[in-house]
Amino acid sequence: MSLPSLKLLVQHLLTPQVYLTNPHKLIFEDDEWETWLASESAVYTNWRFKKQSPEPKGEGKRKYEWKRIYECDHTGSPRDRRDENLSPSKRRKTKEKVYKLFGSDVVNIDHYWEHTGHDPSTLRSMKESRNPDAVRHWLDCRVNDGFDSKAIKAMLRMTSEELAEITDEIDALPCSIKISAQDIYNALRVFACGLPN
Known part of the structure; x- marks a missing residue:
């Protein structure tokens, strides 16, 4: 794309x-x-x-x-x-x-x-809202696949062409718009502690 x-x-x-x-x-x-x-x-x-x-x-x-x-x-x-x-x-x-x-x-x-x-279409509102289930699921899958914080951040900075090669979910907003460093840390911590999602 x-x-x-x-x-x-x-x-x-x-x-x-x-x-x-x-x-x-x-x-x-x-x-x-x-x-x-x-x-x-x-x-x-x-x-x-x-x-x-x-x-x-x-x-x-x-x-x-x-x-x-x-x-x-x-x-x-x-x-x-x-x-x-x-x-x-x-x-x-x-x-x-x-x-x-x-x-x-x-x-x-x-x-x-x-x-x-609140206006849900503003970036401020998006930042304050919880991540949708699709974004949380995407992040959990990357953590379960063995990606660490550095690898996930690098993946989020990929160009849209590179990302299109590894993912088929292009009909929604890119995950990089919603995922913050704190979200990555939380997902890795939950995985390391063995807590249920």
Whole structure:
């Protein structure tokens, strides 16, 4: 992949999708919604699984066959505990509701695309967010393959042509945009201690 096409890909991926309504209603086939959610998480919003609706306790009618809620990884109270007077209005509440109605062959998604308190397409927001599962998996695979910190950093500095020869995952953001030296250190430390991922 040439450098101009990589720049176009990154620019396309970082341009936030804007809809007329919030939440935006999406409908997918039963086997397509997970691919959509993974592609959303690979770009700039890391959707964390929060909860699945519990099974009903009685014999009452259920509206949903199943329902899952995902949250933006910036959701919740700010982590800085030093400022006790921090306004509660800074709480971030972006989420996805994924559900399947009884008797339906499609999956409905309520896509809350407006992010309160942060812009997920900025580099600052990307730096503050957690690494997506794909990036974490990529880094863990390199560590399990025996790469050390120096080798992983060298791999991240490769040109796009060199990287294309050794990886086939070019449809998402390059891992080097998300991976920091601390991420490499943490992955190596977890591997050395034998802790589960």
